[in-house]
Amino acid sequence: MASIWRSLLYLYPPSYRREYGEEMRAVLLDVQAESSGQGVWARWRTSAREMAGLVSGALQQHLRSMTGFNRAIFSPRRFAMHSEFRFPKSTAVLMIVILAAVVMAIEKATAIASSQWPRTNTPLGPIHPAGFTFLPTMAVVFAIAAFAGTVGWTVLFALQRSGVHRLSACNPASEERSGLGLGTGS
Amino acid sequence: MESLPVTEPVLLILLSLAGEPRHGYAILRDTEEMSDGRVRLSTGTLYGALRRLLNDGWIERCREDDNARGRQSYRLTQLGRRNLQMEVARLKQLTRVASLRVARKEV
Numbered sequence: 001m002a003s004i005w006r007s008l009l010y011l012y013p014p015s016y017r018r019e020y021g022e023e024m025r026a027v028l029l030d031v032q033a034e035s036s037g038q039g040v041w042a043r044w045r046t047s048a049r050e051m052a053g054l055v056s057g058a059l060q061q062h063l064r065s066m067t068g069f070n071r072a073i074f075s076p077r078r079f080a081m082h083s084e085f086r087f088p089k090s091t092a093v094l095m096i097v098i099l100a101a102v103v104m105a106i107e108k109a110t111a112i113a114s115s116q117w118p119r120t121n122t123p124l125g126p127i128h129p130a131g132f133t134f135l136p137t138m139a140v141v142f143a144i145a146a147f148a149g150t151v152g153w154t155v156l157f158a159l160q161r162s163g164v165h166r167l168s169a170c171n172p173a174s175e176e177r178s179g180l181g182l183g184t185g186s
Numbered sequence: 187m188e189s190l191p192v193t194e195p196v197l198l199i200l201l202s203l204a205g206e207p208r209h210g211y212a213i214l215r216d217t218e219e220m221s222d223g224r225v226r227l228s229t230g231t232l233y234g235a236l237r238r239l240l241n242d243g244w245i246e247r248c249r250e251d252d253n254a255r256g257r258q259s260y261r262l263t264q265l266g267r268r269n270l271q272m273e274v275a276r277l278k279q280l281t282r283v284a285s286l287r288v289a290r291k292e293v
Binding site: 005016020023024026027028030031049050052053054055056057058060061 | 209210211214226227228229230231232233234236237257258
């Protein structure tokens with residue numbers, strides 16, 4: 001069992017293995033020694049937990065080494081860049097709704113213009129409606145905006161211009177909370 | 187990039203290091219004991235969290251007499267201790283309010 005765990009350590013980036021490989025190997029040996037005295041079911045659970053932890057940990061470290069993103073992949077607070085500064089998701093949704101409305105207005109205006117052209121003496125022909133396009137338009141605009149936003153944010157993140165790196169560089173809770181009067185003694 | 191409030195595993199790791207420096211396996215056992223066996227960290231999860239806490243300056247490595255088999259101990263820094271105190275204060279306030287609300291509902 002320990003040999004499988006040790007082999008999973010090779011999934012980690014080399015720099016990580018150099019820094020933590022020996023320590024993790026020692027801990028895995030301790031965990032194996034502890035579990036050897038347990039029943040089959042408990043050993044199986046321990047093995048599954050360790051393997052899952054090693055695989056997900058390796059994935060996270062590779063992601064981190066590629067992007068510099070210093071957080072768990074499945075963190076429920078991915079958008080919480082700082083505890084006092086949260087990404088205004090409602091603003092993004094409102095902006096997309098406004099964008100969808102603008103797109104729809106342009107579409108309607110085009111339909112009206114095409115019904116008036118060419119100008120004749122005959123009364124205005126029927127306006128060719130673009131159909132009941134509100135929901136499809138919203139869906140398409142949402143999809144395009146989400147895709148464009150994701151691509152843009154990824155580019156900014158890769159260039160370390162998203163602001164996340166700057167926030168992580170400064171001490172969390174140092175400046176903002178220093179005036180709260182909380183003791184720091186041990 | 188660890189920010190407050192912290193997740194339960196990270197809180198337990200910080201609490202484990204609050205009393206004394208510990209190495210990896212001791213942290214695993216202590217977190218399990220503190221949570222009555224509810225939280226059982228894997229080695230991969232533990233070292234992912236330790237690395238983030240090290241990078242953020244919440245914990246630091248320290249020398250230990252028994253450093254055989256590649257064992258390395260960790261302890262809280264001043265920043266880590268201050269953040270842990272703030273988190274504990276937040277939890278205290280939350281449990282106080284929760285107790286009052288639950289008690290009021292039961293009356």
